[in-house]
Amino acid sequence: MGWLDGQVALVTGGGSGLGRALVERFVAEGARVGVLELNSDKAKQLAAVLGDSGVVTEGSATSWADNRRAVAETVAAFGRLDTFVGNAGLWDFGTSLEALPAEALPGAFSQLFELNVLGYLLGAKASIEQLRRTNGSMIFTGSNAGFYPGGGGPLYTASKHAVTGLVKQLAYELAPEIRVNGVAPGGMPTDLRGPAALGLADTAFGSMPVDQLMTRMAPLERPISAADYAGTYVLLASRENSATTTGSVHNCDGGLGVRGRKADAALMQDLFGS
Template identity: 50%
Template structure:
């Protein structure tokens, strides 16, 4: 028996590592043919031979059009687009940044996290309309809640939620647009180069206490063990599947470990000002 995506073709931005790579592998297991766009030429190398890898920057319309064209040349069509490439701000508060730092980091983070999504859709919508395909965006718990990052990251992910809803309207009835709001996971997600955070990784948040040796996962209800990228891929399959979500658009599935039921960690974030 074939998988839920048997015969489909998917393009995933930021597919060389983290949740993008995990989705690529899951889509392969579900019967899809997969292409990934990643700006790091070294990272996609450990993907299976059948995966088409394209090097490029999601802030470049030319790179994204080339990725779509290369995918269609190789596989004959495009059914699924996963706008996924992103960076995090490592909870940098506005009170810890200068105006110049904020300006530079805003341009970099919004360029990748928001403009990169919009440009990917612009490059792909014609092919997706031809196949009556779908878009599955990687959103975040920060698309709905505060303190999933700093002011820049939270604003960018709220923007992506609005973008998803508008695109679901603009592209109906031929293209479905949905999203998965993931929580923190053990990945190499980096920060803005403009803030010197491009060498940090989100995986450090799950590091063990050197003194006790005990794990220190975030304070999230279901995060006693499920912090690997592959644990988050199921909703991406569901939303991409024509047979199982043909009537779903403009929807977001939370896959954040239950952040909405966690309760308050602290009363306010600025008590030390």
């Protein structure tokens, strides 16, 4: 018996990274899963792996038509929708305001906010009718950058603070029929890319020494994989275990927000020795 037996979820950006880990964990917990995935190769590979447990829609999370089609194809395959997971996103690779070229700033802002914020709104709107029928839930992928500075540059940090606002506003608007929550992961080696306007469309977050960074920076002092974050999404999707939870963003970033004195001590050690 799984926590999500008999449920149906729809995940955006489920072809790799955190999204792929969510799809795999949801299936393991008894759910059947629809996926909206932009990359054709990832979509085909995932469809082959999922078989009868999933349906994959090729399309963009920033397209209203593609979000509607993903909901329709998921419901056509499995008869219902219980959870919408807004997950597809971009990172700005920590580009500071001073380092952002003025001529590229409007385009980078548009690309990042279009996927990280508008994409969630479009998917949420497309799924409302079906989720209301099942008294379902929405879960949005936030970030430690939605709570603290330093998890990205100003574009990413602002977009993830906006996600926190979406969670609270939509929880207010859609209660009591639909619960709305968020998950705020920390770093993990994935294929997460950056905005094309900054020349980062072909740069993957996983190309950085993420495991070393998390081991060094987070109080838990260990590498964290995408799969390590999936349990929080399962918890929030579970009616039995999160029946009273809405309007919350669950921070599961390895303790980055409380690293304070420990990080300071390590820095002092590097600078001045023992």
